[in-house]
Amino acid sequence: MITIKKHIDQLFNDIPVTEESLLMKEEILQSLEDKVDVLMAQGKSEEDAINKAIVELGDLTDLREELSEYRVKIPKSYLAWTHFxxxxxxxxxxxxxxxxxNVYYTPNVLWVIFPAFGVVWWPLAMYFRCLRLQGRAMN
Incomplete structure (x- = not known):
């Protein structure tokens, strides 16, 4: 049965590891092992049964494409902290x-404070957005 596990691992090596792909991998592995047991009960040798089960499994390109398209979504709270x-x-x-x-052109007048107050609202707004999204994720 190690041959079957190696074959399945090789089929799934370029597919991202997600809960869905792991469940599908285990389901296919269990199905192949059951098929090998049935073929061995019919009188085939273990090697012949494994080869026949793998051949009957066929090409999994559709399944592999479907699983490789499935991507893990990045949580909005993580993106919000990046934006912050x-x-x-x-x-x-x-x-x-x-x-x-201000210092280079008008060193005697400290006018930079006024636009700085306006610019500070940007990270402040992003901080409260992060807190709001994190609160949604916790609830």
Missing amino acids: QFSLIGAALIIGLLLFI
Whole structure:
């Protein structure tokens, strides 16, 4: 039965490991083992029974295509935290640029505070969006 397991592992080696693919793999493996047991009960040798069962299994290209198309969806809360990190970096760069312009061109007037307050709302809004999505994921 090790030959059957190796064959099934080879068929599923390029398919992403998901719950659905693991269940399908176990179902096919169990089906082949049952088929080998039936063929051996009919008088075939173990090697002949394994080969016949594998040949009768046929081509699994349709199943493999269906399982390889199935992708794991990234949770929205994870994406939201990524967007929050992006907004923090973006806001820091914008405020840094404004601060440079302020210091370079008008060092006597500190006007950078006013646009900085506006830019800070971006990461703040993203932070509360992350909290809201995380709250939905927990409930």
